[in-house]
Amino acid sequence: MRIKHILLGYNKNKNGGEWMFKIFKKSFEKTYAPVENPPAPSASSKISTCLSENTFYIRTRCGDCFDIVIRNVDVSGTNGFFLLCDGMCDGLKVNNNVIEPILNSKELPQEPVQKFETIRDKIVGEVDIKELINVEDALEHAMSGFLVFFLEGVEKALAFSVQGFQTRSITDPITDVQSRGSREGFVEHFKTNITLIRRRMRTTDLRIEVQDMGTTTKTKICLCYLMDRVDGEVLSNVKSRLVRSEYDIVLASGNIQPLLDTDNPAIFSAVGVTERPDVFCAKIAEGKIGILVDGTPYAIYVPHVFTEEFQSFDDYANRPYYATFVRILKWFSFIFSIFLPGFYVSFGTFHQEVFPQDMLFQILSAELQTPFPIMLEAIIIHFIFEIMREAGLRMPKTVGPAVSIVGALVIGDAAVTAGLIATPMLIVVALTAVSSFVVPSIYEPVAILRFVFIIIGGTLGFYGIIILIALIVTNMCSVNPYGVPYTAPLLPLTPAATRDIILRLGWKHLGKRRLETTKMNN
Amino acid sequence: MGEKVKVSIEQIFVVMLLSRLFITLTDIPPIIGSMEVTDYLFRVLFFILLVFISAIPVYLTVKNDTNANILDRCVCISPIFGKVVAFIYGITFIYVIIATMARFDMFATSIIFPKTNFTGFLVIIILACMFAAILGIESISRSSTFIFVVFLVSFLAVVFSVYKKVDFLNFSPIFYNGAGSTIKAAFISMPRTFELAAVLMLMSKIKGNIKKGMTFWIIGMGLFQTVIIFLMVGVMGDYMKTQLIPAYTLSVVAEYGFLQRMDVLLTSTWILCVYIKVSVMIYLFKDCMKTLISDKYDNLYIIVSSIIVSVITLFLNPKAYSINYLLNPIIPLVLYSLTVIAIPCIVLISEKVKDVKNYEK
């Protein structure tokens, strides 16, 4: 009995708990003893006049962090220390612009406060200086690449802007490719991004407000807008959404996108994303609010309407007739990418009369040889395409050619020759896949909706597809991000605004009246 | 949801136009008495006249830029009267939904979808309409503009591919057997225009000149009907009498060069008209229930009404002779007289008698 109980881990312990596993539990606890939580920041983490108290506070908060460096110095007889984060500061600036002038200055007053003020106003002149009164602020600044200076007897600290961490240089934007736009894309460091914007909009109306988000990461978020064009209500709405967030970690603009997106369940996102500073500036010039997130090159802007997915920067650089042609191409590509497989499946399964005779013969003879019904075939082949697309996105570049060859062979010739997939279905997949990359910004909802349309087309036919289209359009019409209808200016129709939707009229017409998205309501 | 929403007059009347056109497109030509094919065309004229005349109480009742619909005004006159009126309107809208689904069922089982159990598809349409009603009148009216464009494209495609086949010899002499059957047919067709009751319910949500919009709507409805029936008669002649739904046959016959057999694409736009109509009616039923029971719940009424309609549709298993129930003119005539003529008249008279002026919320 006892052995069985031992084997089964039977609970004989009156105190509860499985004694069989207590041994393991104890050893587990020993190895992975939870670290004692660091003391929470006290309400009064003010800088003390006593240096050792400040040092103690910093060491207690940061523990034995390798990169938090405290360098004690003697400033003309008064003790002080520099706090910095190793690797975040520019060594040359630190030495040449800050430490040397401070340590080598001869005419410093003896009184600590006066000494402090002299250093602040006269000694260090080539870098930006901030005055801090809180040790938490000082730590935050140090972790942002500032060099923080504490002086014995002074209840303040100085933060010198000497950031010199490695950032990516400005390169071509990867996702938003334009043939006539600039070759500069946003980078991870938000200050560089701000300069990219400021260089393009040298107006006093441009406002840039920086705030922190995320209780752990304290990521810098920049709100950019034009004072004379932005809608006050929209701005306060955006600000309140950002303020009331309870995010712990913010590492990308995609993390805060749900905060700014519509409250109603919607298929398409009402937040625009761009990697290009020129597009970003164009959007804020329309009265929108742009948001930069430190650590990611993707900026977002609100409010965003559906028809903007089909507008690109190149449209305004090209001649109107060509720009119109490209716009119409984009709309058709969108229709192909979302509807073509569903239409093909529904026509092939239920409504064969739509096909011309010769085409029907080809389709039937091809489909007859395959083991799966049309709907299943469509789902399989589209799923395989998504796998290949995802693999192509994530795989290392060295493996790329091999995977491409396998993919082309497997899906291309072998599947058809083996009789798994019919050739007409391959044509449909190929056209769908190529069309979906003409408007890459809405790829995600399109990819999912495609599958939904295939299933509906295969089960309910074309009539089911039509009902689904109506439902999707109704859902889009129910979304009003920041008071702007998502389907504006098509639904409700604003005739003046349609000059830049499917057609791109010449500048004579476009320049007539400035229309702001926030004012396109019922 | 969206109680303070104001929808533009154009959008609302596109909604009304689409929902009424569905009945025209799936209309069974009345073989009443000895009506000939051209009389079917003149029925439209009488129909428009009758609608104008019966809409006089509605014209007098609607007010522009108001926050109160007919139910609110009835409640101001007397709370009990308000509840009774809400009940009557609720029953009317439920009847309209059931009649629409039955008509659509007849259309679909006779003409399209040969082997699928179509009742399931009807439930799916009701489910879709339920979701649309939950999203609100603003979304429905905006999406109806898109649907109207699609409908117009298919309508024009039919017109341009078929107008060359019109043979004026297919028309019969006007009123060969007298105008009596035609007027009777118009009287049967008139009480299917429940959109007037919908206007009374929606007037608090419309911004713009409602009376002007209504006039344009009725004229537009007449024009569409005239064109469709003219083409039906001109192209098909007496063949029309053998067809259950001649408008469908017209879409079958519509060919233009290599674009043949496109009737699937053309008739699918008619299904969108059903979607709009049923969504609006479910939404209005919700408004009636809010007045009748309590205005705490929005979506619950929508869901309950959808379930009721789905269950009734499931049990109304279509048989060949159930079309007779559909064509029975008594029920719609009674409901139409109440909702479009009697109740607005009572409201107008009571407001004058009681001198109720302030019924705005």
Place this chain on the structure above:
Amino acid sequence: MKSKLIKVVLLLFVICLLFTGCLTSTLGVEQTIVIQSVGIDFDFKKGEYEVTMQCFDLSNTSAKGEIQGGKNSKIITAKGKSVEQAIMNTSKITGENPIYSQNRVIILGESILKNGIDKGFDVFVRDYRTRSSTPVAVARNFKAGDIVKADEKGLTAFPANTLQHVLESGEINSLTTEVTVMEFVNLCQEKTSSAYIPALSLEKKDDGIYAKINGMGIINDQKLVGFLSSDETRAMLWVINKIESGTILLENSSIGIATLEISASKTKTETKITKDGLLQYNIKIDCSLDLMEVDFRKECALDEKEIITLESEASNYIEKEVEKVIKKCLNEYKSDPFRFGKRLWVKSPESYRHLNKEWDEFLPNIKTNVSAEVKIRRVGRYGVKE
């Protein structure tokens, strides 16, 4: 609470759907057979319909859709007590579900039409799967099944296409006109009118058997009463204003045998009740012809006098042909494919009310006044002599 309620409701909906058997029982595309042409005959001895269908033959293809030799169509025949049953009986052999949507032509045997159009044709009007725009034809002197089997040797990819083109050849030769199910039934439904239906026959050649146009069948009171020859058909088309193109051969013209091509033609028929109370139809034909061929002679160019003579000869020819065919239809067949009765109805409903019950007997009393105005617009490259 709200989300729970919504979940319960959705569950109820799903249950509703399951109870309805929403899952489609539509057979997959592999189990369908696509019909391209249908021929129906009636076997009087056995009292059953024989249906011959031409369908897609998908047996010689690969997944790539390449046709690996052989024909693309096959013939299936089946019998049944009704047409619909016969068509469904094909599934006994093939195991497949026939679909009509690509049907190009319906050929009715003479046996069907002599028996009465109401037997055997109803399925094409009533069934939701058939289409109103399908052309119809009658098989003359042959069985409908034989017409469907024409060109069975597979010289063309889809013989049904050839059949359809032959029926549409009226656009080129004006020896026939395309009559769809809709037009055919419309004519049958009219109380006084007679329907007409293109007639097809077979022609044997060295390399196969081909279908050809052979005039027009006339149907009165739902029964086939007779056929018109090719020339008579053309004359009939003149009356009903369905001439599009074609040739007229004047064998005894002043310049030998002249072939004239019809470039445009318009006919106006006017209904008139004379003072004596007689019914008269004034048929005015406006025709433009192009001179295509004459007997070759040294002076090829024609002069104005010759052209005017040719015009009057053509005009006389047309008037004669038209009067002949009207007389044949009205007197011999006692049929009204020209819709004279309908015209009377539209013009004078009261007169029609008296006459429509005895219309067939009244037909020979109808007077017609045919006048053809011919213009020769082009005489070819030789020009006109001054």
